[in-house]
Amino acid sequence: MATFEIPRYDQVPETKEDLDWAELVTIDLSRFDEPGGKEALVQQLDHAVKNMGFFYVKNFNIAQEEIDRQFALGREFYALPLQEKLKYHSWSDLERGEYNGYRPAGHRILGNGIRDNVQVYNIPKFDGHHPRAQPPILASHITEIEAFSRKCHTEVVEKLLRLFAIFLELPDEDQLVRDHTYDTKGEDHLRYMHYAARSAHENALVGELYSPGHTDLGTVTLLFRQPVAALQILNSDGDWKWVRPQDGTITINTCDALTALTGGLIKSSIHRVHAPPQDQAGIDRLGVLYFARPNNHVVLDPLRDSALLARLGLTRNVFTDVGKHLTTEEWVKVRQTQQQRPRQEAKITHDGKYEYKPKDLEILPGLLAKVYN
Secondary structure (H helix, E strand, O other), rough: OOOOOOOOOOOOOOOOOOOEOOOOEEEEEEHOOOHHHHHHHHHHHHHHHHOEEEEEEOOOOOOOHHHHHHHHHHHHHHHOOHHHHHOOOOHHHHOOOOOOOOOOOOOOOEEEEEEEOOOEEEEOOOOOOOOOOOOHHHOOOOOHHHHHHHHHHHHHHHHHHHHHHHHHOOOHHHHHHHHOOOOOEEEEEEEEEEEEEOOOOHHHHHHEEEEEEEEEOOOOEEEEEOOOOEEEOOOOOOOOOEEOOOOOOOEEOOHHHHHHOOOOOOOOOOOOEOOOOHHHHOOOOOEEEEEEOOOOOOOOOOOOOOOHHHHHOOOOOOOOOHOOOOOOHHHHHHOOOOOOOOOOOOOOOOOOOOOOHHHHHHOOOOOOOOOOO
């Protein structure tokens, strides 16, 4: 196969505007193997995962050059002609909850006649269960992409899972790692994500949002440093705060499957994508993310052998409350089917609130997705 030369990727400058930034904990993974290091990191995590579900990690053994290469690959993919990208897209797949491959912008009408401005390309983890054709620009670098995907898992996700196991007082700190084995069938994936800049008029029609407030459906999401300010999180006081791009860090958010496994103790972080500030308003936003999920066979009931959950009496979650004991595979399918549905457009109020009909938010009978305003 021909090898495509990939020019270097240079990130754009950060905003100089005075934004209301969130104050987030930074977990230094260089302390992980020190005596007492994991326990000290768990103490740092305690507030973050119970209140906001967002934190940074640093010193995670993935070089900046490797990260920049992934941004460069994403840039090269999105530079392809639309007709070329559409070869890796299937409407019928999306309707069935199959989300890997390409999703073009404009899949959904957000409201007031404005369609979404986001393109997504998902590359499933290399567990042998997700064979997919890749565009030549990515196929020629697939070994490098797999190495990066595996590093996300071993250098970041597995270490966080051990910290969560200690936090939850599980009998074995490797218990959650075993439920997230990379080479076992699962729905983890690497994503290149592209938001196209919109006009001020279009942004105003959709409440200045690229994506309204939501939670992610897996265990944790890794967001590599993105200097175009847009990510906002909802803090425990109910205020939206901007997430600052910190050098040498990955932004981590905890997600729905982890919330289910912990009976609601670990918060599934609520976040949205806002239109960038004025000095970045005309810049497209490219993201590199890694989504970690429990293996497909894992049942998303509260962990029965967590001494902490037992002490707190956390034995139920939103799934068991509607009589369901979903595996990860079942949860991902029903949630993705709901998410990918080209909904009737929302009613967007003058102050930017999104209001949907209940049928557009139904995941399962008795369980509706939430849109946070």
